[in-house]
Amino acid sequence: MAEDLVYTSFEMAAEIGGDIAPAIYANYFARCPGSQALMSHIDDIVRGKMLEEVYRLLMLDDYREEQGYLNFEIKNHKLAYSVEANMYGNLLAAIQDTIRSTLGDAWQPAFEAAWQQRIGDLTQEINARI
Numbered sequence: 056m057a058e059d060l061v062y063t064s065f066e067m068a069a070e071i072g073g074d075i076a077p078a079i080y081a082n083y084f085a086r087c088p089g090s091q092a093l094m095s096h097i098d099d100i101v102r103g104k105m106l107e108e109v110y111r112l113l114m115l116d117d118y119r120e121e122q123g124y125l126n127f128e129i130k131n132h133k134l135a136y137s138v139e140a141n142m143y144g145n146l147l148a149a150i151q152d153t154i155r156s157t158l159g160d161a162w163q164p165a166f167e168a169a170w171q172q173r174i175g176d177l178t179q180e181i182n183a184r185i
């Protein structure tokens with residue numbers, strides 16, 4: 056399989072920045088009104104676990120085996136946590152933004168293209184369930 060550039064950029068960000076979860080949430084809450092209030096009762100451990108799942112989805116180039124998982128989480132997030140549709144796009148953008156700034160000069164144009172494609176694919180899966 057060809058190298059997955061989204062995966063590569065995650066790996067580089069972990070090497071350079073260590074745990075980037077706090078930076079991602081700071082970026083996310085700043086850009087997405089209402090998201091901080093919605094997550095205020097969630098501690099860092101659960102916040103970290105949630106991001107692990109989003110990372111996992113972002114590192115996949117095929118969502119066929121994730122249909123059941125996506126059905127469950129998107130429905131649950133809507134009904135149980137009142138997550139709004141626009142909150143997903145903001146979260147994915149916050150992740151990309153944080154990885155881009157963590158990489159600094161090491162960020163490559165090819166990463167940009169790979170991320171746009173991946174976020175587009177995942178957003179399509181999410182929007183089909185909202």
Ligand code: HEM
Nearest residue numbers: 090093094097101104105108109128132136138142143146
């Ligand atoms: C594809 C995107 C997402 C995935 C895969 C995902 C996944 C998860 C998972 C697995 C948990 C449970 C963590 C645990 O208890 O171990 C969780 C919790 C949560 N997520 Fe997400 N999440 C996503 C997007 C969002 C967005 C955009 C928001 C908006 C703020 C959000 C808000 C929450 C909240 C509030 C909880 C905690 C619910 C509670 O226990 O009371 N999530 N998420």
